[in-house]
Amino acid sequence: MTFVKVRNRLVFHLLFIIALSAIISIFSLLGIFQITGYAYEKLNITYVNVFTAVSVTIVIFSLVLTIFIFSFIFFTRKKIRFLKDISENVQRISNGDLGLTINLKGNDELTLLAKNINTMSKELEDRFIKVNKMEQDRNELISNVSHDLRTPLTSVIGYVDLILKKKYDNQDQFRNYVQIINQKSLRLKTLIDELFEYSRLSNTNLTLNMEFINFVDFIEQIFGEYALDFESQQIKVIQKIHTHMVPVKIDTEKIARVYENLLANCLKYSAKPSELEVELLKTDKISLFKISNKVVDAQFIRVNKLFERFFVGERARTSQEGTGLGLAIAKKIVELHNGKIYVDLKEEWITFTIELPLEHKGKGEE
16 A cells, blocks of 8 residues: 555656656747747848758757756756655665665655665565574574483483393392383373473464463462472472462463462472562552572572573483473463563572563453
């Protein structure tokens, strides 16, 4: 639609310049005829042969045509220069100089065209950067997956080979090999499951099953399911819920995955015995959830790396408990809900904060 408007305005402007140049040429022609007649009268010329008349006529019309051309060029010189500049920049953009912008001049239809080209160039640059980032992420993902899958798979193959070759001294050692194979296989399955989940969450066509809920009830239910686990690990949960109603619209299954991941991390990495502080409040537009726990070896925690794929802390890497995808998955899910998740570390306390937009039911919604 914008292109049609620009085209129509350009055509109108061009026709106006042609008409103006034609008017100047006509007045010039009338002036030349008047001057010619005056000259004939002064020189008392009463007869002109055909050759001379044709020659004079050709000269006069050539002069008028020249006036028309110069008038047209005079009125269009700035636009022609601007068009040339636009054409050269479009050529550079087509050759790969994405993000290039044209210097805007004036406020006419060509300026509007240049603005549209600048917008297109910026969008192409953004898409190119996004595609490159996706390609880099894909290569990084393949590299990390290969590394993380190879470790347990190599162990499984190694111990299976020992069993097949009967390289064990007794039944206890045999059972130990089988147990190791089982542990490594389960870890391999966990890693593959989380990898598939992360890939599915990265799909731009993913559809969320959104529903309105009271977030207070949701949080209490999640913590109720983990109450015995925290009690057995000597972790005392202190809840600070400042309101009885926090309306949100979420995919409960996926958001539950986020909180289950956080609580599982608290169980694994909290100092024991210790306390776990939970706070839920709301502002005008967002719900704010904070979960804080005391950790062991806080100096080894790299806060800026926690949400990166396949990053695991020193304890997780040593014990082979973590896959490095849990928090990356949690971040994906929260961002799909137009929310934020971030972490802060102060002394021995680590705090995860989740922000989700508040949603109120519209009329007709139940």
